[in-house]
Amino acid sequence: MKPHPGNGFFWLVMAAGLLLLGGCSSAPIIDGPTAAPPPVERYIIGPGDTLEIFVRDNPSLSTTVPVRPDGRISIPLVQSIMAAGETPDKLASDLESALGRYVRSPMVTVIVKSFVGAYSQQVRVVGQATMPKAVPYRSGMTLLDVMIEVGGLTKFAAGNGAKVARRLPDGGEQTIPVRLGDLMNGTIKYNMVMQPGDILIIPQSLL
Numbered sequence: 001m002k003p004h005p006g007n008g009f010f011w012l013v014m015a016a017g018l019l020l021l022g023g024c025s026s027a028p029i030i031d032g033p034t035a036a037p038p039p040v041e042r043y044i045i046g047p048g049d050t051l052e053i054f055v056r057d058n059p060s061l062s063t064t065v066p067v068r069p070d071g072r073i074s075i076p077l078v079q080s081i082m083a084a085g086e087t088p089d090k091l092a093s094d095l096e097s098a099l100g101r102y103v104r105s106p107m108v109t110v111i112v113k114s115f116v117g118a119y120s121q122q123v124r125v126v127g128q129a130t131m132p133k134a135v136p137y138r139s140g141m142t143l144l145d146v147m148i149e150v151g152g153l154t155k156f157a158a159g160n161g162a163k164v165a166r167r168l169p170d171g172g173e174q175t176i177p178v179r180l181g182d183l184m185n186g187t188i189k190y191n192m193v194m195q196p197g198d199i200l201i202i203p204q205s206l207l
Helices: 008-026 088-099 143-149 180-184
Strands: 050-055 063-066 072-075 078-082 108-114 122-127 134-136 162-167 173-178 199-202
Touching (some): 050 072, 088 108, 122 143
Parallel strands (some): 122 199
Antiparallel strands (some): 050 108
Protein backbone atom coordinates (compact mmCIF):
# COMPACT_ATOMS: atom_id res chain seq x y z
CA MET A 1 0.00 0.00 0.00
CA LYS A 2 1.42 3.37 -1.00
CA PRO A 3 1.80 5.75 1.99
CA HIS A 4 -0.60 8.65 1.94
CA PRO A 5 0.63 12.10 3.00
CA GLY A 6 -1.91 12.03 5.75
CA ASN A 7 -0.62 8.75 7.09
CA GLY A 8 1.23 9.15 10.43
CA PHE A 9 3.74 6.46 9.48
CA PHE A 10 4.67 8.43 6.35
CA TRP A 11 5.56 11.54 8.36
CA LEU A 12 7.45 9.48 10.94
CA VAL A 13 9.62 8.00 8.17
CA MET A 14 10.19 11.46 6.67
CA ALA A 15 11.19 12.92 10.04
CA ALA A 16 13.63 10.08 10.68
CA GLY A 17 15.17 10.61 7.23
CA LEU A 18 15.65 14.33 7.86
CA LEU A 19 17.30 13.66 11.21
CA LEU A 20 19.65 11.18 9.57
CA LEU A 21 20.55 13.66 6.84
CA GLY A 22 21.05 16.39 9.39
CA GLY A 23 23.35 14.15 11.40
CA CYS A 24 25.41 13.34 8.31
CA SER A 25 25.77 16.96 7.30
CA SER A 26 26.95 18.02 10.76
CA ALA A 27 29.40 15.18 11.28
CA PRO A 28 33.06 16.30 11.00
CA ILE A 29 34.96 15.04 7.97
CA ILE A 30 38.30 13.58 8.98
CA ASP A 31 40.85 13.69 6.22
CA GLY A 32 44.19 12.56 7.57
CA PRO A 33 45.69 13.50 10.94
CA THR A 34 44.60 16.74 12.53
CA ALA A 35 47.36 19.34 12.42
CA ALA A 36 48.52 20.52 15.82
CA PRO A 37 48.15 24.25 16.46
CA PRO A 38 51.41 26.18 15.94
CA PRO A 39 53.36 26.87 19.13
CA VAL A 40 52.99 30.30 20.66
CA GLU A 41 56.20 32.24 20.20
CA ARG A 42 57.59 33.92 23.31
CA TYR A 43 60.55 36.28 23.21
CA ILE A 44 63.41 35.29 25.51
CA ILE A 45 65.52 38.17 26.82
CA GLY A 46 69.24 37.95 26.11
CA PRO A 47 72.45 39.86 26.95
CA GLY A 48 72.68 43.09 24.98
CA ASP A 49 68.93 43.70 24.91
CA THR A 50 67.64 47.08 26.05
CA LEU A 51 64.62 46.99 28.36
CA GLU A 52 62.16 49.67 29.35
CA ILE A 53 60.99 49.07 32.92
CA PHE A 54 57.75 50.87 33.78
CA VAL A 55 56.53 50.86 37.39
CA ARG A 56 52.98 52.14 37.59
CA ASP A 57 52.54 55.29 39.74
CA ASN A 58 56.28 55.27 40.51
CA PRO A 59 58.07 57.31 37.80
CA SER A 60 61.24 57.49 39.91
CA LEU A 61 61.55 53.68 39.62
CA SER A 62 60.78 53.54 35.90
CA THR A 63 63.90 53.38 33.75
CA THR A 64 65.52 52.04 30.60
CA VAL A 65 68.39 49.62 31.14
CA PRO A 66 70.67 47.35 29.11
CA VAL A 67 71.01 43.68 29.92
CA ARG A 68 74.62 43.20 30.98
CA PRO A 69 76.88 40.47 29.54
CA ASP A 70 76.24 38.44 32.71
CA GLY A 71 72.50 38.55 31.91
CA ARG A 72 71.54 40.76 34.85
CA ILE A 73 70.03 44.26 35.13
CA SER A 74 69.91 46.91 37.84
CA ILE A 75 67.08 49.36 38.58
CA PRO A 76 66.39 51.67 41.52
CA LEU A 77 65.92 49.63 44.73
CA VAL A 78 66.91 46.40 42.96
CA GLN A 79 70.68 46.23 42.61
CA SER A 80 70.85 43.06 40.54
CA ILE A 81 68.31 40.67 39.06
CA MET A 82 68.63 38.03 36.33
CA ALA A 83 66.91 39.03 33.08
CA ALA A 84 68.53 36.84 30.43
CA GLY A 85 66.61 33.65 29.77
CA GLU A 86 63.34 35.15 31.00
CA THR A 87 60.31 36.36 29.07
CA PRO A 88 59.31 40.02 29.60
CA ASP A 89 56.23 38.90 31.56
CA LYS A 90 58.29 36.65 33.83
CA LEU A 91 60.86 39.38 34.47
CA ALA A 92 58.05 41.81 35.28
CA SER A 93 56.70 39.33 37.84
CA ASP A 94 60.19 38.88 39.36
CA LEU A 95 60.62 42.66 39.62
CA GLU A 96 57.24 43.01 41.30
CA SER A 97 58.35 40.47 43.93
CA ALA A 98 61.68 42.27 44.45
CA LEU A 99 60.13 45.75 44.63
CA GLY A 100 57.37 44.48 46.92
CA ARG A 101 59.83 44.73 49.81
CA TYR A 102 59.89 48.51 49.39
CA VAL A 103 56.75 49.47 47.44
CA ARG A 104 53.18 48.49 48.19
CA SER A 105 51.66 46.30 45.44
CA PRO A 106 53.96 47.40 42.59
CA MET A 107 52.77 46.85 39.03
CA VAL A 108 55.64 46.41 36.56
CA THR A 109 55.66 46.29 32.77
CA VAL A 110 58.75 45.23 30.81
CA ILE A 111 59.12 46.27 27.16
CA VAL A 112 62.01 45.14 24.97
CA LYS A 113 63.13 48.32 23.18
CA SER A 114 66.00 46.81 21.19
CA PHE A 115 66.90 43.17 21.12
CA VAL A 116 69.69 40.77 20.40
CA GLY A 117 68.12 37.78 22.10
CA ALA A 118 69.43 34.58 23.61
CA TYR A 119 71.18 32.15 21.24
CA SER A 120 67.95 30.18 21.09
CA GLN A 121 66.25 33.31 19.67
CA GLN A 122 68.89 34.06 17.03
CA VAL A 123 69.74 32.84 13.57
CA ARG A 124 73.52 32.61 13.31
CA VAL A 125 75.30 32.91 9.98
CA VAL A 126 78.86 31.60 9.60
CA GLY A 127 81.19 31.26 6.63
CA GLN A 128 81.12 33.14 3.34
CA ALA A 129 78.53 35.82 4.04
CA THR A 130 79.48 39.45 3.50
CA MET A 131 78.86 40.16 7.20
CA PRO A 132 78.67 36.88 9.15
CA LYS A 133 76.81 37.52 12.39
CA ALA A 134 73.97 36.51 14.68
CA VAL A 135 70.64 37.90 13.49
CA PRO A 136 67.81 38.35 16.02
CA TYR A 137 64.97 36.01 15.07
CA ARG A 138 61.57 37.48 14.31
CA SER A 139 58.30 35.75 13.56
CA GLY A 140 57.99 34.66 9.93
CA MET A 141 61.68 35.25 9.14
CA THR A 142 62.83 33.58 5.91
CA LEU A 143 66.20 32.54 4.52
CA LEU A 144 66.11 35.52 2.15
CA ASP A 145 65.47 37.88 5.08
CA VAL A 146 68.58 36.49 6.78
CA MET A 147 70.70 36.91 3.66
CA ILE A 148 69.60 40.55 3.35
CA GLU A 149 70.64 41.10 6.98
CA VAL A 150 74.14 39.73 6.34
CA GLY A 151 74.65 41.53 3.05
CA GLY A 152 74.52 38.53 0.72
CA LEU A 153 77.32 36.18 -0.33
CA THR A 154 81.01 36.86 -0.82
CA LYS A 155 82.57 36.17 -4.23
CA PHE A 156 84.25 33.12 -2.70
CA ALA A 157 81.01 31.53 -1.47
CA ALA A 158 79.75 28.14 -2.64
CA GLY A 159 76.17 29.28 -2.13
CA ASN A 160 74.49 26.15 -3.44
CA GLY A 161 76.50 24.06 -0.99
CA ALA A 162 75.15 25.89 2.06
CA LYS A 163 73.15 24.19 4.77
CA VAL A 164 71.01 25.02 7.79
CA ALA A 165 71.76 23.19 11.05
CA ARG A 166 68.58 22.98 13.11
CA ARG A 167 68.04 21.57 16.59
CA LEU A 168 64.92 19.44 16.91
CA PRO A 169 62.51 19.44 19.89
CA ASP A 170 63.67 15.93 20.89
CA GLY A 171 67.27 17.17 21.22
CA GLY A 172 68.45 15.80 17.87
CA GLU A 173 69.78 17.81 14.96
CA GLN A 174 68.69 18.19 11.36
CA THR A 175 70.83 19.35 8.41
CA ILE A 176 68.89 21.04 5.61
CA PRO A 177 70.67 21.70 2.27
CA VAL A 178 69.89 25.15 0.85
CA ARG A 179 70.68 26.59 -2.58
CA LEU A 180 71.71 30.10 -1.62
CA GLY A 181 73.36 30.81 -4.96
CA ASP A 182 70.14 30.14 -6.85
CA LEU A 183 68.07 31.99 -4.24
CA MET A 184 70.25 35.09 -4.45
CA ASN A 185 69.95 34.96 -8.24
CA GLY A 186 66.19 35.22 -7.98
CA THR A 187 64.92 31.63 -7.75
CA ILE A 188 62.45 32.25 -4.94
CA LYS A 189 61.34 28.61 -4.72
CA TYR A 190 64.55 27.96 -2.74
CA ASN A 191 63.46 30.36 -0.01
CA MET A 192 62.41 28.78 3.31
CA VAL A 193 61.07 29.77 6.70
CA MET A 194 63.72 29.92 9.41
CA GLN A 195 63.37 28.90 13.04
CA PRO A 196 64.95 30.45 16.14
CA GLY A 197 68.28 28.80 16.91
CA ASP A 198 69.05 27.90 13.25
CA ILE A 199 72.68 28.09 12.11
CA LEU A 200 73.28 28.91 8.44
CA ILE A 201 76.64 27.55 7.26
CA ILE A 202 78.03 28.91 3.97
CA PRO A 203 81.14 27.11 2.69
CA GLN A 204 83.91 28.51 0.53
CA SER A 205 84.14 27.54 -3.13
CA LEU A 206 87.03 25.18 -3.98
CA LEU A 207 87.45 26.80 -7.41
